[in-house]
Amino acid sequence: MHWMVRWAGPFPIFVDRGKGAHFTCVDGHEYLDLCLGDTGAMTGHAPEATVQAVVAQAQRGFTFMLPNEDAIWVAGELSRRFGLPFWQLALSATDANRFAIRLARHLTGRSKILVFNYCYHGSVDETFVTLQDGVARSRPGNIGPGVDPTLTTRVVEFNDLPALEAALAHGDVACVLAEPVMTNVGIIHPADGFHEALRRLTREHGALLILDETHTICAGPGGYTREHGLEPDMLTVGKPIGGGVPVGVYGFSAELAERMQSRIALDECDTGGIGGTLAGNALSLAAVRATLEHVLTPGLYERTIPLAQRFTEGVEAVIARHRLPWIVKQLGCRAEYWFRPEPPHNGGEAVAAVDSELDQYMHLCALNRGILMTPFHNMALIAPDTTEADIDRHTQAFAESVAQLFEDS
Numbered sequence: 001m002h003w004m005v006r007w008a009g010p011f012p013i014f015v016d017r018g019k020g021a022h023f024t025c026v027d028g029h030e031y032l033d034l035c036l037g038d039t040g041a042m043t044g045h046a047p048e049a050t051v052q053a054v055v056a057q058a059q060r061g062f063t064f065m066l067p068n069e070d071a072i073w074v075a076g077e078l079s080r081r082f083g084l085p086f087w088q089l090a091l092s093a094t095d096a097n098r099f100a101i102r103l104a105r106h107l108t109g110r111s112k113i114l115v116f117n118y119c120y121h122g123s124v125d126e127t128f129v130t131l132q133d134g135v136a137r138s139r140p141g142n143i144g145p146g147v148d149p150t151l152t153t154r155v156v157e158f159n160d161l162p163a164l165e166a167a168l169a170h171g172d173v174a175c176v177l178a179e180p181v182m183t184n185v186g187i188i189h190p191a192d193g194f195h196e197a198l199r200r201l202t203r204e205h206g207a208l209l210i211l212d213e214t215h216t217i218c219a220g221p222g223g224y225t226r227e228h229g230l231e232p233d234m235l236t237v238g239k240p241i242g243g244g245v246p247v248g249v250y251g252f253s254a255e256l257a258e259r260m261q262s263r264i265a266l267d268e269c270d271t272g273g274i275g276g277t278l279a280g281n282a283l284s285l286a287a288v289r290a291t292l293e294h295v296l297t298p299g300l301y302e303r304t305i306p307l308a309q310r311f312t313e314g315v316e317a318v319i320a321r322h323r324l325p326w327i328v329k330q331l332g333c334r335a336e337y338w339f340r341p342e343p344p345h346n347g348g349e350a351v352a353a354v355d356s357e358l359d360q361y362m363h364l365c366a367l368n369r370g371i372l373m374t375p376f377h378n379m380a381l382i383a384p385d386t387t388e389a390d391i392d393r394h395t396q397a398f399a400e401s402v403a404q405l406f407e408d409s
């Protein structure tokens with residue numbers, strides 16, 4: 001886990017076991033988990049229905065390189081939730097994005113993709129591009145890119161429609177890959193009318209629209225897409241849909257399916273650069289079926305979204321009490337505080353407010369009070385087993401950390 005080098009504190013926590021919204025470390029300390037595997041465990045740890053389905057499937061075989069009945073059920077349920085009729089399986093959200101991008105390039109015959117500044121879509125080569133002083137450059141820290149990613153990718157700021165239009169006007173963009181709300185550089189909501197314009201402009205310029213719901217599935221059972229009636233050509237999601245068991249899926253419209261059939265040579269498709277031997281394995285499918293049927297249900301959101309609201313209000317009250325120039329943003333069952341006075345409109349603005357030392361301090365204070373926040377951001381995700389008392393425990397820890405910050409300075 002390469003990111004552990006940025007861990008707050010002198011040693012990592014080694015986990016013994018987790019259940020619901022809590023885990024215990026090998027030293028026997030119990031933690032409230034607001035990181036939740038950074039969304040892989042949004043369902044809570046070891047959800048009962050998923051555990052039972054995985055155990056039952058393990059006894060019947062892990063992987064066959066053949067479909068089973070769960071595949072039919074899962075595809076049907078994904079269609080019902082997200083409104084796209086056809087689905088493919090991968091082992092991670094990263095792979096789902098990689099495969100969706102390949103299909104987009106293949107179908108449009110165009111070479112480039114477009115992403116928003118400071119996006120994160122997994123370790124997808126094409127996405128490691130940021131704007132530096134307004135110029136697209138390989139993102140600092142990008143390890144061993146095969147080609148300069150500015151050759152493969154156009155990048156504009158989120159919510160910047162003139163820049164989006166100008167970038168698409170080159171006519172070489174196969175697809176826009178976007179989270180419908182940015183979540184990996186703070187929560188950045190789309191401005192009014194942004195999604196309508198994004199859809200109109202992509203259609204006008206012949207680019208496909210891929211929405212990545214891997215984190216924004218915190219907004220509802222059909223993600224932000226369904227909550228807000230968005231109409232992507234493709235949709236990708238992974239992490240919590242298997243209750244934490246590795247899986248990624250990508251869905252596409254009937255129109256795209258038709259184009260694929262006429263553009264993909266079936267006798268060569270196994271070397272086409274998408275898919276994988278374990279993609280669609282029986283274990284992942286059993287996990288997804290049980291999770292979608294019994295865990296990641298409308299009831300989960302009815303329970304968790306009000307708790308995220310309680311988290312937001314608790315933190316806001318402390319911020320107001322100390323007159324701090326900080327904000328809290330909420331998206332469904334996810335909330336995050338950020339060290340700037342106004343909500344950022346885009347990734348560039350959000351990154352300018354990063355204070356790594358303060359981040360580390362807040363994380364360490366939380367850890368010392370038995371609470372794990374999502375590393376690098378100050379993000380909290382609420383599981384169905386999280387309680388009001390858990391949320392208030394965080395508010396109390398947050399209040400103490402802030403008070404101590406000013407006492408000590």
Ligand SMILES: Cc1ncc(COP(=O)(O)O)c(C=O)c1O
Pocket residue numbers: 038092093094095097120121122123179184212213214215238239
């Ligand atoms: C929006 C988004 N998409 C895709 C991914 C990649 O997920 P994974 O690392 O499970 O492949 C992430 C990971 O954080 C993500 O935040």
